[in-house]
Amino acid sequence: MxxxxxxxxxxxxxxxxxxxxxxxxxxxxxxxxxxxxxxxxxxxxxxxxxxxxxxxxxxxxxxxxxxxxxxxxxxxxxxxxxxxxxxxxxxxxxxxxxxxxxxxxxxxxxxxxxxxxxxxxxxxxxxxxxxxxxxxxxxxxxxxxxxxFTHPPAGQEIARLLRSVALFPERTHVIGCYALGKAQRLISLLREAGWDQPIPLHGALMKLCTLYEELGVQLGPLTQATVAGKERLAGAIVLAPPSAIADRWARRLAEPIPCLASGWMRVRQRARQGGVELPMVISDxxxxxxxxxxxxxxxxxxxxxxxxxxxxxxxxxxxxxxxxxxxxxxxxxxxxxx
Amino acid sequence: MSLPDFAELLERLLFTPGRNGKLALLRQWFANQPDPDRGIGLAALAGELSLRTAKPALLRELIAERTDPTLFALSYDYVGDLAETIALLWPEDARSNAPPPGLAEVIETLETAPKAELPRIIAAWLDALDSGARLALIKLITGGLRVGASARLAKAGLAEWADVDLGEIEEVWHGVAPPYLTLFAWLEGQGPRPDPNGAPVFRPLMLAHPLEEADFAKLHAPDWRAEWKWDGIRVQLTAGPGGARLWSRSGEDISNTFPEILAAMRFHGVADGELLVMRDGPSGGEVAPFSDLQQRLNRKTVTARMLRDHPAHVRLYDLLFEGEADLRALPFDERRARLEAWFAREAPARMDLSPLISFATMEELAEIRAGTRAASIEGLMLKRGDSIYQPGRVKGPWWKWKRDPLNVDAVLMYAQRGHGKRSSFYSDYTFGLWRGDELVPIGKAYSGYTDAELAFLDKWIRDHTTARFGPVREVEKALVLEVEFDAAQYSPRHKSGVALRFPRIARIRRDKPAEEADRLETLEALIKR
Structure with missing residues (x-):
């Protein structure tokens, strides 16, 4: 045996x-x-x-x-x-x-x-x-x-984000996400939903996105959020680590709407901590x-x-x-x- | 698809802190939703939907039939809210292909279906919805939306969408009912203005601006009338053949909270005044402190004891309608004469007139104001003799001239980040005074500072944090803030035993060491006995 x-x-x-x-x-x-x-x-x-x-x-x-x-x-x-x-x-x-x-x-x-x-x-x-x-x-x-915890289809969450971008075109939607995996998946989901604009990134996310591309994962045009002017970030979808989306770093954005992509966002009380305005239930x-x-x-x-x-x-x-x-x-x- | 849409609206309203963001969401709702759903949504937000609500016990039974008790208990323990637990736990594998119910369908069915049928109907709806919409449905049928959007805000969104004055909506509001088809038809230019039909209607109030020194210098005494600024709540009294209502300053119907006032409204007209608690004193009626009035506010049921111990009274200062005659376009002096004559004739119980203060020069008036604190009066109201009654806060015709604030030097103890535009700044401050060697918190303030001061405070707090409790930072006890406030009162609910009214940050006292901040005794001495 x-x-x-x-x-x-x-x-x-x-x-x-x-x-x-x-x-x-x-x-x-x-x-x-x-x-x-x-x-x-x-x-x-x-x-x-x-x-x-x-x-x-x-x-x-x-x-x-x-x-x-x-x-x-x-x-x-x-x-x-x-x-x-x-x-x-x-x-x-x-x-x-x-x-x-x-x-x-x-x-x-x-x-x-x-x-x-x-x-x-x-x-x-x-x-x-x-x-x-x-x-x-x-x-x-x-x-x-x-x-x-039953995650909704990710495409449904992305669609809700894009509806919000259409409703508040003068503001920046900044999504808090983990640097490895979540960030690249969000970018890929956005591309699948037809979002072909350059996606500005917080500096902490850039290195792994570049590595993903070197390893053959296509992410489309990405830019550094820090070098873009405020007016250029109006209407943009920006990605950053969760700790940055409602903190000093976010002041460079145009009247930002803090979004957070995580499986924890399924529960309201969890989502309401930390000033998130658009919770997105997307999990790895x-x-x-x-x-x-x-x-x-x-x-x-x-x-x-x-x-x-x-x-x-x-x-x-x-x-x-x-x-x-x-x-x-x-x-x-x-x-x-x- | 309207229930999932409504769920998304509720969800966004709940998570959106700023008024402008909420208004944008509401405008979009009114623009995109069909009748009657948009009107039902409006009614739900405005708290005007009277549903035969289902009891939470019914929902508990439904979920118990569908889940394992251990897993339910673990889930409820984690989520903390029954409605949300049920919405999240409802089995997804039973999702039916039935289209999600419309808002109108839900409302109509709840009203007409036999009670025994409700569990089956509700379960079928839940089977057809996703978790967000399930939560909206459960909140709707158990009667508690709680999304941080008031009736006033819902109407403001409606006014913005239709590009009319909020006052216009208020004027017709009591002549329309859910789902407001006639209201939407009128706002879209497809129908006549709804007729409030003699039903009591709230008329938006005229509000005063705070008087600054620069404004004071421009005032010419003969143009102005002065009254005491009473420390109660602003109310509007509306009475006529269609009934009587007592409204709060924002148009909330508070008639049931003050039945003795309602009973005294036997006249026909609309008056403006201050609601106070008054008791008999040696020299006639004496105004009780604001805290006595607070005992009466926000109560659904009024006990006989409340009515006896905290009797309400209205001090009148304006007359908007006399019978059906609209006086609002008349100058203040004429309205005042009409008010005095009307009051003498009607002599309503539990009411009196707010007297005019006589003065010859602005200097004399300034002296009178300087004595208001000793007299326990909040300050003065200045009204131009020729001012018509205009809704809203119009700058110029009316001023409020509060008594000088009190102040203490307090030590910053805790800070919390603000909301919306201030969400990245530590902008809410808790401060304290010395009691022996210990600091005790006396209050919180989130206004009064300039943008530059806010930036300084934000940085100082980040550099001097000693502990974190969730969103709150505790800081080194080293920064003194000069805090202004209108009054202090005893409060058993605060650790220090004292509560401040209208506190604000007046100055940052970087020159002052924390040890030299004020002691609690100093504040206690400022409490009016």
Whole structure:
């Protein structure tokens, strides 16, 4: 009988450790060998000796941390190709979260575990779509694991934004969004909706947008928001980090309307904090129905929940005959940063 | 598609802090929506929709049939609001292909459907809507929109859209009813002006500007009439064959809050005056402090004890209509003569006249004003003898000349960011005075400073933050602000035990060390016993 993954895949203070393979997945402290699912800072930390990830994730890590801190040796590994490390088979499947994001699939002595990292199931032209992989244990996130979180179609949220731009053509709509993934997805959604004007960006978003383009994701014309005059920003849609949209930086904009794109915007009280005037429910995480559907689709007998609202998810999985277990990994909050 | 559209309007109104932004949203609503939906939306915002509302218990039952109790409890705990929890939790996989109901359909069905049918009907509607529209529907049928848009604002949006005076809308408002087809027809030039038909109508009030020194220098005593500025609330009394109403300054009907005044309105006409609480004193009726009047405001039911302990009274100062005759185009002196004669004839109970103050020169009037604080009077009102009664705040014919403000030097303690244009500035300040070695907050102010002072305060606060509590920053106790206010009163609701009326930031006292700011005792000594 194949060994249960809990005998060879263990939760340690440094993160999830594959014992026979001798490597960690998304460790929170510098380790000898790390496999990284994607480039967000709560998954990709600096200072590991050996890093294995997709070439896109490695490029993102280098861009964010600097060449020398993104792993002393870096091994780019393409989706779908199998590698054997001390008898552990390892391969990557797209997670659909951000560019380069991967699920880490492990198999040892016939038992298979899939560590999904963060993932979503919606269309996103800026990264490869999620591919389900059948497994015995599925390790899932639970950022939006409450039934109140059902993300509306992203196109509907973009349409609402464009209606607001038409109603207030003399003002700047400034969307608060995370620099990696969300910003590029918003740009791509705007382009799909026919918005072909140059999109002015806060300086903090420029580097990763440029990198996305170098990696083959077309974003259309982008400009620096800081160099445009106020009158040129009237009627523009500007992207900036969430902390900037209602702060001093936003004073350069034309009577800005602060918008925020996040799955948290689904709940009014959350949306009303921080002076947001146009909340947009657009998320790079799976919503409640997608979490449940994915856990069922991979046919796992057991689901491990890394971070988020595990209580509701474990309860709902139990009703579907799937055993759930909360991992309580250190270093992942409630996924507040989206 | 009107219910989802209405939901979007509500959502935008809720999240839009500025008046101009809200007006733009309302204008768009009136321009784009068909009849009767736009009128129903107007009625809902103006609080004029009297629906047979469904009880929250009904909705709880509906959601209980559709969700797991544990998941419902976890969700409710996270969201905090029942209506919103239900709207978000309503199962999406049961979404029907039925078109979303129109606003008119919802209203009509709620009125006519048998009660036993309501759960089935409401569930079918919820099945046909997305979460935003579900929330709007639930709020609508449980009777609580709460989107920060008043009746007055809804009417102002209507006036802007139709490009007419808000006064015009108010004049006909009580002659129209939801869904306001005749009102929209008139505003679009497709029908006659609706006739208020003798129903009591609110006439927008004439308001005064604060008198500045530069304006005072230009005043010529013989042109002016003076009255005391009373510390109550401005009201309009409308009575005639069509009924009687007591209106607040913004046109809200407050008749039911002051039944004793309504009972005394047996005349035919429209009068302008100040609502006060008055008790018998040694020298006749004495005006009670404003805090006594506050006990009576915003109450739905009035107890016998309230009526006995806080009796209301109106001090009249103008007459707008005598019978059906519109006096508003007459000069003040003529209206005053009509008012005095009318009052002598009608002698309404619980009312008296605001006396005119006699004075020969402006200097004499300034002396009279200097004595107002000792007399517990807010200041003076100056009205030109030849001024006609014009709605709104027209500069020139009427001035309010408040008594000099009091002031204390207080220490800045906390700051919060403002809204709209000020959303990037720390513009709301909480300040305190010394009690022993400790600072106790005495109030909040968000006006009085110049743009340059605001920029200075914003930067100072960012550089001296010691702690953050959500949107609030606590700052080093090192900056002294001179705070002006009209009056101080005891208040058990404030930690310091004192509350200020109309506080504003008069100056930033960078020269003054925080230790030398005023003590709480200094403020307590300013409270009028």
């Amino acid at each position: 194949p060994p249960h993954p809990e005998t060879w895949l263990r939760v340690t203070p440094d993160g999830l450790f594959c014992e026979p393979g001798g490597f960690f997945v998304d460790p929170v402290r510098p380790v000898e060998r790390a496999v990284i699912t994607h480039g967000h800072s709560d998954h990709a930390r600096p200072g590991h000796a050996h890093v294995l990830a997709t070439k896109e994730t490695l490029a993102i890590m280098r861009a964010r941390m600097g060449e020398d801190r993104a792993g002393a040796t870096q091994q780019a590994h393409p989706y779908g190709e199998t590698l054997t490390i001390n008898g552990v088979k390892l391969w990557l499947r797209p997670a659909g979260h951000v560019l380069g994001s991967a699920q880490v699939c492990l198999e040892w002595q016939g038992a298979r575990a899939v560590i999904s990292g963060d993932y979503k199931r919606r269309h996103d032209a800026t990264c490869a779509p999620f591919e389900p992989e059948r497994c015995d244990v599925f390790v899932t996130e639970a950022t939006f694991a409450l039934p109140v 995480h799976a919503d409640w129905p997608e979490l449940l559907a994915t856990c069922t689709e991979v046919e796992a007998q057991e689901v491990w929940v890394t971070h988020g609202r595990e209580e509701a998810l474990i309860h709902a999985l139990a009703q579907r005959g799937i055993r759930g277990r909360a991992l309580h990994l250190i270093g992942r909050g409630e996924g507040e940063e989206e």
